[in-house]
Amino acid sequence: xxxxxxxxxxxxxxxxxxxxxxxxxxxxxxxxxxxxxxxxxxxxxxxxxxxxxxxxxxxxxxxxxxxxxxxxxxxxxxxxxxxxxxxxxxxxxxxxxxxxxxxxxxxxxxxxxxxxxxxxxxxx
Numbered sequence: 001x002x003x004x005x006x007x008x009x010x011x012x013x014x015x016x017x018x019x020x021x022x023x024x025x026x027x028x029x030x031x032x033x034x035x036x037x038x039x040x041x042x043x044x045x046x047x048x049x050x051x052x053x054x055x056x057x058x059x060x061x062x063x064x065x066x067x068x069x070x071x072x073x074x075x076x077x078x079x080x081x082x083x084x085x086x087x088x089x090x091x092x093x094x095x096x097x098x099x100x101x102x103x104x105x106x107x108x109x110x111x112x113x114x115x116x117x118x119x120x121x122x123x124x
Contacts, residue, residue, distance in 0.1 A: 004041035
């Protein structure tokens with residue numbers, strides 16, 4: 001485990017015990033020691049941990065254009081039976097009218113680019 005993950009796990013344990021002042025001290029010490037770069041990694045890890053605690057799988061969403069991520073989450077839940085929570089949304093115009101949903105275990109590609117590639121492979 002990296003230092004950020006270990007620190008984040010300690011913060012989660014303190015949070016469960018209601019010791020918020022110790023969490024604030026950890027963040028303050030990281031700032032004072034000039035290790036602010038760890039705070040971003042800790043926050044990213046805590047976002048993922050939060051979603052795992054609510055039984056939702058954290059996911060990254062790659063879209064060709066800006067679209068409501070909640071609608072995509074509901075669509076995935078209705079059609080695939082998976083509860084996901086988009087923690088990061090990235091715009092990639094080369095996906096052409098669609099996108100990709102990436103979690104730890106699977107990738108759902110609903111881009112027009114993917115459909116065209118599959119169609120052209122099928123035709124040849």
